[in-house]
Amino acid sequence: MSAATETAPATPTQHEAHDPQMTGALEVTETAAAKIREIRETEAIESTYALRVKVMGGGCAGFQYDLYFDEPVEGDNHFESQGVKLVCDQMSFMYLMGTSIDYVEGLQGAGFKFNNPNTTGSCGCGSSFSV
Known part of the structure; x- marks a missing residue:
């Protein structure tokens, strides 16, 4: 007989990307991931930093949404999408669950676009929303 090894249960406020219940909870498209990697390289962002979605x-x-590179802190939800490490605080995650972040370029400019199924409306500027 082999001895079973126990693993410590995950902290309730911290979810890892490999948790099946969290799959698709917060993700980036291939286009957004490429832009995030480009920004990380251009700005020489440390590899220990993740993209904070807030x-x-x-x-x-x-x-309104906020994106910036930051060190993860205790209590963050952790995700990985398209090879990009994402972190999100618990309060923000309540509004972001199921959100996909894309990067778009067009005649009106370029930027990250949030496809959030939890919103009930947005404004004309496209950077704020209501729930």
Whole structure:
């Protein structure tokens, strides 16, 4: 008989990308991943930093998105999509669950676009939303 090894249960406030319940909870498209990698390289961002996806109060419609490279902290939700490490605080994750982040370029400019199934509306500027 072989001895079974026990693994410590995951902290309730920290979810890893390999958790089957979290699959698709927060992801980036191939195009967005390529742009994120380009920015990381151009700005010489440390490899220990992840892309923080955050929701903040404000904007025309009540909430706005924020993206920046940051060190993960205790209590963050952790995801990996298209080879990009993402982190999100618990409060922001309530508004972001199921969101896909894309990068678009067009005549009106270029930027990251959030495809968030939890929103009930957005404003004309495209960078704020309501729930």
